């Protein structure tokens with residue numbers, strides 16, 4: 454796309470807001486597009502550059518120190534991004550450049566990435582590298598960081614209440630879309646490109662929903678049965694609730710709880726499309742809400758999709774690594790432990806709970822589960838690998854489900870399967 458002063462100016466305006474990190478990048482972009490009525494080419498350029506800059510922010514900031522100006526302004530970050538990652542050459546940028554910028558950008562192009570510190574190569578701030586180091590090799594941290602710099606594909610889940618995977622797959626392929634069955638989830642479809650699907654007839658009629666394959670595997674680990682009583686404790690807008698409801702064939706009862714009225718409201722239209730009639734969305738005040746006491750010991754399956762740092766979703770939300778911090782993770786850890794121990798009260802003997810996050814940090818994952826097991830002797834860890842085998846899913850895992858983009862092509866997910874074996 455031709456780069457003009459006008460287009461650069463739009464990009465700089467959007468980036469200035471995003472780089473403040475006061476709001477999530479996708480919200481910044483939404484507000485920007487509402488305020489600026491711009492053409493589709495400009496929208497694509499602004500979105501691509503904004504997310505690209507956030508993905509590569511550490512290297513770009515380093516690049517901004519390579520001349521005597523040294524400042525990482527929105528303009529310089531955008532120019533450096535275009536030269537280094539956007540596929541533009543200096544000649545294409547020339548008409549936009551001020552004195553000495555061409556010289557500086559020549560240096561940016563030549564930076565040898567391999568010689569930079571791990572944090573910059575992996576595009577993970579120091580506080581995240583520090584948290585990963587005790588549990589991962591440097592090579593693994595780098596592989597994770599590099600995989601998180603790639604945009605994610607678009608995964609769909611076929612709603613088995615209304616369609617089967619082949620039918621949806623064939624329909625999408627016949628429209629010329631590059632669609633493949635996902636490797637592990639039997640109800641998933643992966644699209645290589647990211648077409649806008651929110652007006653697609655199969656979406657509007659509830660035959661598919663957008664859901665990462667990793668998230669689908671969490672539902673398959675919980676494996677609710679048709680007439681079970683199930684609680685989705687942190688249901689949000691219901692990404693996983695809808696899958697659980699379909700796995701139950703719209704039978705039994707599925708409570709979708711959350712403390713956020715807004716998120717539960719977003720579940721309503723999705724629920725309507727899905728054709729499910731076994732889901733009951735309910736607002737709870739906090740994890741010790743009286744509803745927990747009322748249903749204690751009565752529930753067959755509980756999903757705790759805990760609030761977390763979201764660091765497993767950096768492909769989609771690259772700004773999270775700058776919006777979270779060691780302190781916010783510590784606060785989340787307290788919440789995660791409190792939610793897990795309260796939710797566990799719901800289970801009847803023999804019942805199953807899945808604790809899950811979309812984080813790659815040990816302290817949000819294994820550490821929470823280990824501390825729970827140490828203080829709750831009536832619960833036993835069931836190896837996730839074993840549950841996957843029972844579900845005929847050919848994915849090798851040990852005690853925990855641990856998914857990463859570099860190994861599995863999914864977002865980063867963690868899950869532990871716990872069973873109430875005692876009273």
Ligand SMILES: C[S@@+](CC[C@H](N)C(=O)[O-])C[C@H]1O[C@@H](n2cnc3c(N)ncnc32)[C@H](O)[C@@H]1O
Nearest residue numbers: 687688689691692693711712713740758759760
């Ligand atoms: C990871 S998100 C859930 C995403 C959702 N399960 C999905 O698949 O779309 C975590 C959710 O936990 C909710 N939450 C936070 N604190 C909670 C609490 N104390 N009890 C229940 N839900 C809580 C948040 O509002 C948020 O919607």
